[in-house]
Amino acid sequence: MYPISPTHTEELIKIIEDSAETSDKQPDTTILQKMIDKHAVERDQMLEGVAYYLNQADIKKRVRYYYKHGVKMVDTDKPNNRISHNWHKLLVQQKVQYLLGKPITFNAEDETFLEVVNDFIDEDFDDCMQELLKNASNKGKEWLHPFVDEEGNFDYLRIPAEEVIPVYDSTKKRSLLYAIRYYDVKNIDDEITRKVELYTDEQIFYYVERNGSLELDFDYEKNPESHFYTKEGEGYGWGKVPMIEFKNNEEGVSDLIFYKDLIDQYNNNISNNANTFDEMQDLIYVLKNFAGQDLSEFTTNLRHYKAVEVSGDGGLEMKSAEIPMDSANSHLDRLEENIYRFGQGVNNNPDKVGNSPTNVAIKNLYSLLDLKANEAERKFRPALHAFFWFFTEYLKMTGQGEYDHTLLQMTFNRSRMTNELEQVQMSNQSTDLSRETRIANHPWVDDVEAELKRIEAEESEYRNSMPPLTDIEPEAGGDEDEPKRD
Known part of the structure; x- marks a missing residue:
C-alpha cells in the first residue's frame, strides 16, 4: 500500500x-x-x-580506576599500558595487494576501443582502485565521482x-x-x-x-x-x-566487524600482562604486629634505615605477583589463530607455511583470502562497468567514437605466493597446450603480450642471422649434376 x-x-x-x-x-x-x-x-x-x-583501537582509550569512599576515581598511579596491535591494517593490506596489487587487465574485441581505454587507464587509476578497496574494507563502501x-x-x-x-x-x-x-x-x-x-x-x-x-x-x-x-x-x-x-560486500559493512572483538581481546590481554609485569617490580609487604603508627612511617623506616620495628611475634614478609605464562601464551595463540581465520587472512608464519610448500598447500593457505577477495571483486565489477558507462558517454559526446561499455572485459590479476619450481616444471611438461597459455601461467611473466612479442623478436633475429640456404655449399659427393648409379 x-x-x-x-x-x-x-x-x-x-x-x-x-x-x-x-x-x-x-x-x-x-x-x-x-x-x-x-x-x-x-x-x-x-x-x-x-x-x-x-592503529587507534579501543585500547588506546582505556582508563584505570579505583574506588575511594565508594566513589569511582581515575587511577593515575597504576601502570596503564595501552598496547594496540594493527591486525586490521595487516588483513586489509593483504586483501588489497592480493586483489589489486597488480593492475587490472582490460580487454575488448574492438581494438580501437581497447586502445582508448588503455590510454586512459594509468598509474593514477591503479592507485585509485587500491584506495577504493582499502577504504571500502574499512568503511564498507567508497564512492567515485x-x-x-x-x-x-x-x-x-x-x-x-x-x-x-x-x-x-x-x-x-x-x-x-x-x-x-x-x-x-x-x-x-x-x-x-x-x-x-x-x-x-x-x-x-x-x-x-x-x-x-x-x-x-x-x-x-x-x-x-x-x-x-x-x-x-x-x-x-x-x-x-x-x-x-x-x-565491500553485499551488506556494505567493514571487514572490521567480523573480528573486532578478537582484536580488542588480544590488545587487552597483552596490555594487562604488561601492567602486571610493571607492577611485579613493586614488592608486596605483609606486616605482622607493626609497632609504628601508619604505613607512611613504615615506608620511611624501610627506605632510610632498611629496617622496621615490630612487637611480640611480629614480622615482615615480601611477596610478588606471578603470571601463568603458559596459559597466557596459549590464549594469545588461540586469539591470533582466530583473527586470521575470521579475518579471512593468510598466516605466513613459517610454522604454518613450511620451507617449501607445494602449490596445493599454498592454494589451501589462500582459500579464506580467496573467499573474501571474490566477494569484493563481485561488487567492484558492476561498479567499474558503471564507471565506464560515463566514460563511453563522454567519448560519444566529444565525437571520439561510440562504444559499448558492457563489452569491456576485465581481469583481476591476483598476487599469490607460488612454488615457482613446481609451476615451471608443470608449464614445460604441458606441451599439449598453446604457447600463450603456458606463458600466461609462467611465474616470471607479468605481461603475456609483451613476452610473446619478445619471443617473436628473438626468433626473427635468429632467423635473420642464419645464412640463406643458397649460400650453403653442397657436401662432398652430393653434386646434384652427378649421374645417379643404378
Whole structure:
C-alpha cells in the first residue's frame, strides 16, 4: 500500500522543485538536514574502521580506576599500558595487494576501443582502485565521482563514504535517484562551515549551513549547475547521478566487524600482562604486629634505615605477583589463530607455511583470502562497468567514437605466493597446450603480450642471422649434376 506520509524521494523532489524557482522563495531543506543528522551513526561506524586501520583501537582509550569512599576515581598511579596491535591494517593490506596489487587487465574485441581505454587507464587509476578497496574494507563502501573538468577532459574523484548519503528507489533495480554529499570546510579564521551538495541525474544543488539551517550557497555563480558545460557554455546532464558506489560486500559493512572483538581481546590481554609485569617490580609487604603508627612511617623506616620495628611475634614478609605464562601464551595463540581465520587472512608464519610448500598447500593457505577477495571483486565489477558507462558517454559526446561499455572485459590479476619450481616444471611438461597459455601461467611473466612479442623478436633475429640456404655449399659427393648409379 502506498504510504500516507511522503517518502524521502517525494520530499527530495519537492526540494528540487522549490530550488528551481526564484531565490526569493527559500526551499524547505529540513529533510536534507534530518537525513544528515540520521547519517551520523553510520558515519561513526565507518570512521571506527579507519581508526583501527590507523592503529587507534579501543585500547588506546582505556582508563584505570579505583574506588575511594565508594566513589569511582581515575587511577593515575597504576601502570596503564595501552598496547594496540594493527591486525586490521595487516588483513586489509593483504586483501588489497592480493586483489589489486597488480593492475587490472582490460580487454575488448574492438581494438580501437581497447586502445582508448588503455590510454586512459594509468598509474593514477591503479592507485585509485587500491584506495577504493582499502577504504571500502574499512568503511564498507567508497564512492567515485566521474566528471568533466573545466578543460573538457574526462576525470574522476574519490569521495569518502562518510560524506555521502545515497537515496535509492524502492524497485528491484535499486537505481540511484539522488546522492547527498556533506562536508566541513575551515576558513582562515578556523571557523568551520558545513557544505552540502545534492546530486541529481541532471544537476547539482549547493547548500551551506547558516544559523543551524541549510540555504542555497550563492558563492556559486550557477546554482543549481549542470554536470558539465560545452565550450559555448551550454549545460548538459549525464542522465544518471554521477556517483558510483564501490561496496565491500553485499551488506556494505567493514571487514572490521567480523573480528573486532578478537582484536580488542588480544590488545587487552597483552596490555594487562604488561601492567602486571610493571607492577611485579613493586614488592608486596605483609606486616605482622607493626609497632609504628601508619604505613607512611613504615615506608620511611624501610627506605632510610632498611629496617622496621615490630612487637611480640611480629614480622615482615615480601611477596610478588606471578603470571601463568603458559596459559597466557596459549590464549594469545588461540586469539591470533582466530583473527586470521575470521579475518579471512593468510598466516605466513613459517610454522604454518613450511620451507617449501607445494602449490596445493599454498592454494589451501589462500582459500579464506580467496573467499573474501571474490566477494569484493563481485561488487567492484558492476561498479567499474558503471564507471565506464560515463566514460563511453563522454567519448560519444566529444565525437571520439561510440562504444559499448558492457563489452569491456576485465581481469583481476591476483598476487599469490607460488612454488615457482613446481609451476615451471608443470608449464614445460604441458606441451599439449598453446604457447600463450603456458606463458600466461609462467611465474616470471607479468605481461603475456609483451613476452610473446619478445619471443617473436628473438626468433626473427635468429632467423635473420642464419645464412640463406643458397649460400650453403653442397657436401662432398652430393653434386646434384652427378649421374645417379643404378
